[in-house]
Amino acid sequence: MDERLTKRIDANGIQALLNSTQSVEPRAVGIQFLVMTVLSLLTLITFNILRPNNQAVYEPKIKYHANDKHPPHISDSCCGWITPLLRVNEDMLNDQAGLDAVTFLRFMRLMKWLLTLTTVCSCATLIPLDLTYTLSLKPTGYNILTAMTIQYVQGPRLYAHIVVVYFITLALIGLVFHHWRTMQTLRAEWFRSSEYQQSFYARTLYITDVPTRRQSTAGLYGIFKAMNLPHLVTSVYIGKDVGKLPELIEDHNKLVEEFEEVLQSIQDETHQNERSFITVGGCCGMGGRRQDAYQYYTEQLKRTEASVQQYRAQIELQVPENYGFATIASIPLAHGTARELKGLHPKGLTFQLAPNPTDIVWKNMGLSKGERRFRAITGFLLLYLFCFLSLIPLFPIASLANLDSVTSGYIPFLQTWLKRSPITFTLVSGLLPPAVAGIFGSFVPVLMRWLSRYMGASTHTRLDRIVIARYFGFLVISQLVFFTVIGVVFSKYSFIFGPSASTPSCTIQHQTLGLPVRLVRTYVDQSSFWLKWFALSGFLIIWDLAQLFDLIYTRCRTRSGRRTPREIREHSKPPVFSYDIHYSNLLFMGLIGILFAPVAPLVSLAAAIHFWLCSWIYKYQIMFKYITRVETGGCAWNVVINRLLFSGIFMQVVMVISAFQSLKFFASIPPILFTAAFKHYLGKHFANDFNYYRPHHIEELSRSVAHSEGVDIKLRQRYENPALHARVNSPMVHSENLSRLQGIYLRKFSHNLPRGISEKTMSGISDVAMLDGVQITPVNEVRFFDPTRQGPSFDVELLLRMN
Known part of the structure; x- marks a missing residue:
């Protein structure tokens, strides 16, 4: 210094x-x-x-x-x-x-x-x-x-x-x-x-901006044929417009969760009566009409589930979307195709590796260029x-x-x-x-x-x-x-x-x-x-x-x-x-x-x-x-x-x-x-x-499994909108409360039951109980949470028994 x-x-x-x-x-x-x-x-x-x-x-x-x-x-x-x-x-x-x-x-x-x-x-x-x-x-x-x-x-x-x-x-x-x-x-x-090599999406291409005249299975095959790609395309699938089906399923599942809040009051005798009624309509807690909660949710769930099933039955009549998927014979060929077409837009199309189906935001899949x-x-x-x-x-x-x-x-x-x-x-x-x-x-x-x-x-x-x-x-x-x-x-x-x-x-x-x-x-x-x-x-x-x-x-x-x-x-x-x-x-x-x-x-x-x-x-x-x-x-x-x-x-x-x-x-x-x-x-x-698989030598390339055309019949099942096949939720109730719930339905809806149906028939002996047309799933809890119990607390196992 x-x-x-x-x-x-x-x-x-x-x-x-x-x-x-x-x-x-x-x-x-x-x-x-x-x-x-x-x-x-x-x-x-x-x-x-x-x-x-x-x-x-x-x-x-x-x-x-x-x-x-x-x-x-x-x-x-x-x-x-x-x-x-x-x-x-x-x-x-x-x-x-x-x-x-x-x-x-x-x-x-x-x-x-x-x-x-x-x-x-x-x-x-x-x-x-x-x-x-x-x-x-x-x-x-x-x-x-x-x-x-x-x-x-x-x-x-x-x-x-x-x-x-x-x-x-x-x-x-x-x-x-x-x-x-x-x-x-x-x-x-x-x-x-092995996990990636056996995955289906690893050899699938995702094609966007498909023109209207090509929005079909034959049209997608024609695209690959016109491009003269040397790689074997084993199957193709064009997306379908599902319309308001996801919103219908979401509304149904929301009603299920609200109904489960009402069903939970069965074991609480103190609040059971006050929770069995709800106020429908009104604004900011004012107005509306007082209605029986069981009757209201039963009718709403039957209506929404019927709407979902009807919409699914008509989905084949819906127009195709502007995106599709294509499986390639092997993973190296699929990655090579995606790498060659990166940044290129042949015939106005965009090719990229397909994502994992669980990774997709389905609401944004069918957006057009103008909408984007x-x-x-x-x-x-x-x-x-x-x-x-x-x-x-x-x-x-x-x-x-x-x-x-x-x-x-x-x-x-x-x-x-x-x-x-x-x-x-x-x-x-x-x-x-x-x-x-x-x-x-x-x-x-x-x-x-x-x-x-x-x-x-x-x-x-x-x-x-x-x-x-x-x-x-x-x-x-x-x-x-x-x-x-x-x-x-x-x-x-x-x-x-x-x-x-x-x-x-x-x-x-x-x-x-x-x-x-x-x-x-x-x-x-x-x-x-x-x-x-x-x-x-x-x-x-x-x-x-x-x-x-x-x-x-x-x-x-x-x-x-x-x-x-x-x-x-x-x-x-x-x-x-x-x-x-x-x-x-x-x-x-x-x-x-x-x-x-x-x-x-x-x-x-x-x-x-x-x-x-x-x-x-x-x-x-x-x-x-x-x-x-x-x-x-x-x-x-x-x-x-x-x-x-x-x-x-x-x-x-x-x-x-x-x-x-x-x-x-x-x-x-x-x-x-x-x-x-x-x-x-x-x-x-x-x-x-970084984003593509490139085999280092011929032996590694030869070890890749090559699939023949027509084998990949599961492409549609993997890459169709899950709203088309996802199971809609059904109300869950503790199995020990199922008999109480059956008694409530017998008292409230006995006048709606067809002749010849007894209480034993509705006793829920099967894995799923049907009460007035609504499917109820009984649930067994192996152990309940007990704050006073020593040892691991909140140790809950839910055994769902569903068809």
Whole structure:
């Protein structure tokens, strides 16, 4: 260290730094960290106590899993869930949870080590350098947080920050290359797995934009014949318009669930009479007519079921759709055809590999080009409108995140509040901004997914990729770009109208012209907000692990006796993991950690701790709680890595702006070029072959099963709209309450029963009881939930006996 600089750092400078911690932001960060740490520890202790006795809430995959995908054994001890996390490797997890889960955890591992390396480099190098330099300058208004940032650093010491950018870029490129190469291998192994090789959709093509004159089986065969494709097409199927059939089934199933709520009151003698009547019609609880619930739902269910059956009988008369499917003789030929026709539209058609039938969003399958174009335009207009309206909540969030600047601007209310109650002022500045931001961001992904579905996404997998891209972009624009612009406005307000209002106009003009530097300084000023935000996010991750709201809701519904058999069955199933939302949130957290590493290293430290915590919690949840909706073989990897590389470029651009008015500007540009060239390399050597199966040699190609023409008679069964053959729901009732229900029907509807039918005939001896034309499914519960019983609680098995 320079000798002159060392002499200037004396005891008075250190004491001044300690005194500066009495400002708002350092205290707010400290309080936020302390409060969230205590809450996180209490929540984690609560989880360890509750987990062994609530297996169906915390470990539903132990009971409900595929035969060959049993989760590892987990102990009932207090911290018994940690041992399986240490023992299970990636190969075991791939067999148990699938490649999508492995891809997600591999991304977590990439981010964890990237931010760890970034934190070690930036904190060990930049914090001592920036701290000593700030202490030597003793600028006005500095505190312990800003002293460890690039805020006051100038001159040759900025080269150290540029070197850190080079290190982060090299670490990013190296880790991404390593994991991309591994993912390419895992993807190839997934294509060669027996599960994929035996799947029907793997050798099926999906054809869209079929012209009207070709919308038939013969027409589809004619398309392939006219294209002179050398591959053998074994069968084709053109989609059928199902009209309002899905809506009819949905209405029927909704009535079934409402009727089951009424049937549940049979075992509750206290509320049985009042629940046997409902109010039909009216508005907002006013008006309508009072009617017997059993009679009303019986008539409605018979009507809706008859409508469904009649509609299905007439479905063959419906017009064909503009999409179809074709099976190819083997998987390599199908993938080769899709790869050759990628980006091409022969005769206006679009060919691609068919999705898994369970992955299809059937409502969007038959949309025409005009409908898709109209929905795309209106959808983007709604999206832009929402993004504009979302700026309104950002103003109070930004003002709360910049309380130091706002207070220094002589706002009477804030200054009075700070003087009279500094503790509450610090609590609000520490807890409220990230809390408001978190609440506001909780419903944004749901809206993004709804808009993407409205705009015509044909599969859930495509919906996931679209939501990852759009939600991540929304977070970047709203919470980084506009959030920073608002911060600049607050800073300028504080500068012009605050204590420095007497500053000459030429100085103000000079400050206005230095907008790039002001943008970087605003990012640094807001680093304390992100420290508080990471503390809250860490607590929310542990809160999600504890599932306290879900547990309380389950116990309350069980105690009240309001849980229907269907609700118990659905609630006890493992929930679906929302990859799109979790990927987007983690990408944004990674962007924050990378972005602030060269300018405010403490933020990267908070991000690294957060990712280490997430890697453990998400691994536990994927192993024991969540399932994948449809296995896609990790196809979201390319989308995620592209956003990660964008995060690196974003950080590099911010560093270029910070050196905008010096020769260091040119030294900051090469990392951007390196990252862009690396992105091009990935697209050329990895991404192009990521979605297609390519046999490596002749022997592998010869092992592929070739199917002959006319064998694939199941194509229609696999790819026709499930509304055509799906079983409509029938009301479920506990088997012990079936006799009571029969008695109710005999009393209420005896005048409608034909002659010769006795009570014994309707006794439900068969697996399905028919009561006045309505099919009732009796359900046996092996064990009921008992909160007072020791041992595994909420251990419910539903044995459905249906024809």
